Amino acid sequence: MEYSELLDIIKTGEGYTIELKESINSSIGKDICAFANSSGGKLIIGVEDKTNKVIGYHLTNSDRSKVQDIARNMNPPFTVQIEQLKNLAIIISVEGKNKHYTVNGHFYLRYGANSQQLNRDEIRDLFQKENLISFERQTNINFKEKNFSNAAFNNFRKNTNLDKALPKQHILNNLNLLTNNKLNNVGILFFSNNVKYYYPTAIISCFLYSDKEQTEIIDSKEFTGYFMSNLNNAYKYLLSKLNTAIIIKNELKHKTKLELPKEALREAIINAMIHRDYNINSSVQINISPDKVEIINPGRLLFPKEELGKRSVLRNPILVDLIHRLGLVEKAGSGIKRMQKLAKEDNVTVVFKTGMFFEVIFHRKIDNRAENRSKSEANPKQIRR
Secondary structure, three states: HHHHHHHHHHHOOEEOOOEEEEOOOOHHHHHHHHHOOOOEEEEEEOOOOOOOOOOOOOOOOOHHHHHHHHOOHHHHHHHEEEEEEEEEEEEEOOOOOOOOOOEEEEEEEEEOOEEEEHHHHHHHHHHHHHHOOOOHHHHOOOOHHHHHHHHHHHHHHHOOOOOOOOOOHHHHHHHOOOEEEEEEHHHHHHHOOHHHOOOOOEEEEEEEEEOOOOOOEHHHHHEOHHHHHHHHHHHHHHHHHHOEEEEEEOOOOOEEEEEOOHHHHHHHHHHHHOOOOOOOOOOOOEEEEEEEEEEEEEEEOOOOOOHOOOOOOOEEEEHHHHOOOOOOOOOHHHHHHHHHHHHOOOOOEEEEOOOOEEEEEOOOOOOOOOHOOOOOOOOOOEEEO
């Protein structure tokens, strides 16, 4: 690897296969283990964590021995490649061939830019039953370059503050969106302007019902663009079908408030898109009826329901990494807790159902029957506080 290439990787920032560190520290072992259990990765030593500023680090013989000992003492034993490129050190941990690895008796898996500890049963079941990276890494031989959306790519580059000088191919490669130099499934989901053509169910279907029994559809919408377009458009559509109240604090001050917490709804849509099983021929679905909003995604939980909100096991780690870079998800397992917290603050009931599909159900405060529907802005309900 050339030094200039290494600097470009640093500009891309931490992610699913990149870890930046100022020095050799006690967390090296869990990161090596996490990369071995995931898709491999590089630990670059000599970079300031928060700023990505190169401060330099020169490996000593003691450092090399320490790192090799950590790898050899993993269970099963593992090997890493250690390099010194000018003032930067690199530890290369490839994807392991004898999964699953432990270090000091603990399992680790890569979650976005973090190494997350899992228990043995979780990681075994995850790899055996779900084949963690199969869909993401696959390519589609029918993909046409003309369907690559440069607008979507440039928006992503801007919103993640990636260096404008970095070539597109370099960014795609370092974000794990290329397999054998071809755009893989995650790349297509994120940057194709016609996702439905390649994956008919990788869309969001929205339905508005007039009745609680959901027997009469009075409006529907299908979003078939690239990932962020679908997310934003589905979110806007959902908000447009809900009621808004005017909250009057005094004669001079008032504000509008949606009947359901906006951020919780957005979190639920994001979760549905990043945690769904893309091998199941069903789309993410949003059902809006007078008494509730349902956000449904295909795919079973990868851990016991009792652990919901306490643990997160990733079905689509590369996809999660992209969303993490955009600042749309925080630490592992925080999405459910965040929805619960926001719903509680607004005195809204939120329910989670599991099975072949995962459902998030928000119970509406206001009965909004179709026959009385009108634009909330035109006929808002006033609430004094």
